[in-house]
Amino acid sequence: xxxxEAIFLSFKLALYTLAIMLPLGIWLAHxxxxxxxxxxxxxxxxxxxxxxxxxxxxxxxxxxxxxxxLFGYPLVFSFEGILLASLIVxxxxxxxxxxxxxxxxxxxxxxxxxxxxLSHWQIFRLIELPLxxxxxxxxxxxxxxxxxxxxxxxxxxxxxxxxxxxxxxIAIYDKVQGFDxxxxxxxxxxxxxxxxxxxxxxxGVLGRRKAC
Amino acid sequence: MLKLRIYQTIPxxxxxxxxxxxxxxxxxxxxxxxxxxxxxxTIAGLRNPAHGQIECNGETWFSAEEGAGLKPLALSPAQRxxxxxxxxxxxxxxxxxxxxxxxxxxxxxxxxxxKQAIAQDWLARMxxxxxxxxxxxxxxxxxxxxVALARALARQPKIxxxxxxxxxxxxxxxxxxxxxxxxxxxxxxxxxxxVTHDLREAGLLADRITVIDRGIGLQTASPQNLFQKPxxxxxAELVGxxxxxxxxxxxxxxxxxGTDIALDVVDKNKIPADSVVAWVIPQSGIxxxxxxxxxxxxASVSEISAIGQIAVIQFAIPASDQTxxxxxxxxxxxxxxxxxxxxxxLELDGKQIHIMPLRPINDPRRFTTIAPS
Numbered sequence: 001x002x003x004x005e006a007i008f009l010s011f012k013l014a015l016y017t018l019a020i021m022l023p024l025g026i027w028l029a030h031x032x033x034x035x036x037x038x039x040x041x042x043x044x045x046x047x048x049x050x051x052x053x054x055x056x057x058x059x060x061x062x063x064x065x066x067x068x069x070l071f072g073y074p075l076v077f078s079f080e081g082i083l084l085a086s087l088i089v090x091x092x093x094x095x096x097x098x099x100x101x102x103x104x105x106x107x108x109x110x111x112x113x114x115x116x117x118l119s120h121w122q123i124f125r126l127i128e129l130p131l132x133x134x135x136x137x138x139x140x141x142x143x144x145x146x147x148x149x150x151x152x153x154x155x156x157x158x159x160x161x162x163x164x165x166x167x168x169x170i171a172i173y174d175k176v177q178g179f180d181x182x183x184x185x186x187x188x189x190x191x192x193x194x195x196x197x198x199x200x201x202x203x204g205v206l207g208r209r210k211a212c
Numbered sequence: 213m214l215k216l217r218i219y220q221t222i223p224x225x226x227x228x229x230x231x232x233x234x235x236x237x238x239x240x241x242x243x244x245x246x247x248x249x250x251x252x253x254t255i256a257g258l259r260n261p262a263h264g265q266i267e268c269n270g271e272t273w274f275s276a277e278e279g280a281g282l283k284p285l286a287l288s289p290a291q292r293x294x295x296x297x298x299x300x301x302x303x304x305x306x307x308x309x310x311x312x313x314x315x316x317x318x319x320x321x322x323x324x325x326x327k328q329a330i331a332q333d334w335l336a337r338m339x340x341x342x343x344x345x346x347x348x349x350x351x352x353x354x355x356x357x358x359v360a361l362a363r364a365l366a367r368q369p370k371i372x373x374x375x376x377x378x379x380x381x382x383x384x385x386x387x388x389x390x391x392x393x394x395x396x397x398x399x400x401x402x403x404x405x406x407v408t409h410d411l412r413e414a415g416l417l418a419d420r421i422t423v424i425d426r427g428i429g430l431q432t433a434s435p436q437n438l439f440q441k442p443x444x445x446x447x448a449e450l451v452g453x454x455x456x457x458x459x460x461x462x463x464x465x466x467x468x469x470g471t472d473i474a475l476d477v478v479d480k481n482k483i484p485a486d487s488v489v490a491w492v493i494p495q496s497g498i499x500x501x502x503x504x505x506x507x508x509x510x511a512s513v514s515e516i517s518a519i520g521q522i523a524v525i526q527f528a529i530p531a532s533d534q535t536x537x538x539x540x541x542x543x544x545x546x547x548x549x550x551x552x553x554x555x556x557x558l559e560l561d562g563k564q565i566h567i568m569p570l571r572p573i574n575d576p577r578r579f580t581t582i583a584p585s
Contacts, residue, residue: 111258112302114289116316117367126315130306 002186005163006171013079013167014147017086021143024087025094026136030124032095033102047096049089058156061085065157075157082158082165086147093142101135102128134206141202145195214371214403218254218264218274225427226250226261232371232403232420234269237393239406239418242450247427248407249299252373255405256296257289268292268370268403290319295364299376301356303348309335309359310344316367334362338392354385361392365400372396372404378413393417411451415439423447441566445490448568453492454537461567462486471532473509476562489567497564498538500527501557502548508557511536513550518542525550527558536560 028046032039049057065075065084075081105128113123129136151169158165160174168187175184214232228251232238240248253259255266257273266274273292275285303312313331322330335341338358348356357377364372374393378386394417397404408414414421415435422432430450431443442448448456458469462485466477469488483489501508511527514535518524523545527536536558548556 106302108298108300108302109304111253111256111289112296112298112304112363113315114258115256115294115296116363117290117293117319118315119290119319122318126318127304131304 002190003166003168003171003175003183006166006168006187007190009079009163009166010148010168013083013086014144016083017090017147018140018144020083021087021090021094022136022140025091025098025139025143026129028091028095029098029102029135030128032099047092050092054089054150054152055156057089058085058153061088061153061157077157077159077161077165079158079164082154082167085153085157086150089150089153090143090146093146094139097135097138097142098132099135101132101138105131137202137206141198145198148194149191213267213269214255214405215265215267216251216255218251218261218266220262220264222262224250226254227427228422228424228429230405230422230429230432232405234403235397235401236419237397237404237406237417239408239414239421240424241408241411241414241421242424244409246424248409248424249375250427251424252296252375252405252407255371256294256373257287257292260286271370293367293370295367295369295372297357297360297364297372297374297377299379301348301360303356303360303363305348308345308347309340309351309362312348312359313362313366316363320367331362331366334366335359338362339388354381354388357381357385357389358392365396369402371402372400374404374406376407376409378408378410390417423450425450440494442492442568444568445570448490448492455493455498457491457534458570459489459491459567460486461489461491466491466562466565466567468529468534470534471529473529475560475565477565477567478563479567483567483569488570490570491565491567493560493565495539497561498536499559499561500525500538500540500548501559504557505559508559511556511558513552513554513556516545516550516552518545527556 032042035042061081061084062076065081067074075084109127109131110123113127118126149169150167151173154165154167155170155173158170160166160170166174168191172184172187172191175181175187213234214230216228216230216232218226218228220226224247226247230238230240240251242248250259254261254274260274261276263276264274265272265277272285273287278284304315307315310328310331313334314327317327317330320327332341332344335344335358338361340355340358340362343351343355343359346355348359351359377389381389393404406414406418411421415438418435420432421435421438423430423438425446431438431447433441433443438447438451439453442451442453445456445458460467460469461477461479461483464476464479466475466489467473468475477491504510509529511529513525514528515526516523521542523540523542525538525540525545527538529535550556
């Protein structure tokens, strides 16, 4: 039987992460493009979730969050906690594609915009963001799909509280532990299908625009 | 009127003093890497020099001066109102031609319909109104340049800056651009600064030319003056004067270095006695004949290259390594029966000889005085 509660929670987590991560990722990428000598250090820090084992990251977050609460909610073993963990884990997936896209804009284009009398905000809104849209789309799809499938960090920080922290990937693990192979298979298929559709759609959109 | 007086030594030397009146076309000419484009970017506010001042129509755009109630000032590119035509055009690739031209109108009080009409009007003036909806990658190089020019002019800039506009376009497109520039110059009545490495083009279009080398403005003059009276030997070299020689000048006599020839030359008493100088003579100062006269010097033809109806003849001065280049018509070559090895009589008109220091004018060591022995 499908664990609809876990499915709902996973999608809620993915959408919340996306809603917060995308503007944050665009802002961070924009800052990184213009950053001076500190750039490699910040880039390395942001890329850490890519190379650290999820359990190690989860351990640090678990210990780090400890008794910390956000807006009155404890972070450990709560939805807010797994949302924050998910944001940290997704930083490289969101920032890197946008940063690469912004870096590929020729400096002359920005200068032409400056000389045309545009303010920094106008240059960002009218020139840089539309030119970096491929990177932004990639970042959105990667963040969404990656959050849906996140396991290690979620388990460490959130445990498996139904309706609060038990996402689809945790539910799959639980079902396999409980020898419900058919239930685990269904949920796995759902994750596989959703990820495939999201990536295929983004490739389709990116590819079509490239052709014109 | 643009007034530019800038100076810096790092990160690259830049020393320029330029004035360009409204309606005037001023060319900055120099070899690659000489700092021409840096000068243009400095005017646009894309970079700031260490010292100096930039004024346009009485408004200070940049001033590094401090003290006595003065504060350093550097207006942003957006505040300066410059129209800059980039060498690679720098069109916004995600916007159509008309949207590109509308970008500079963003912060104007016009309505959307008015902005559209202004942009369409500029495209029409550039002769490309039918291409308004095309994306930049659907336009040829020449068409892209016209869109870029329309964009540069859309917000009625106080000055127009052109960075190597002729470098990447073919000859017919180039002829069209000459015409457009001439029309713009007549209609806009703003200073136009043209950066180019092509001296011929600068001579054709500009009222005045500044020769730049290694960031330093060596000479500003009208094209005619520049070719006839280069300020120093480096300018003469850069403007491609073929008959550039060295000599020793003393009280009206120019002793041509490497030869026994002494020429009578008029000078305005600017050059110290017994100085080593560079000197040039224009083509109009060279007469060639077959009969010896009191003022002639014997030479022999060492090389003839004929290009269509024009021949370039090289004369060797006997007992020296000096050669004189003379351009003549094919008919003249036939009349004088010139051929390699033929002896001729050269007359060099001292009135047309221009002598100059060997070093740039701002170098205190420009005259190397020979101590009397």
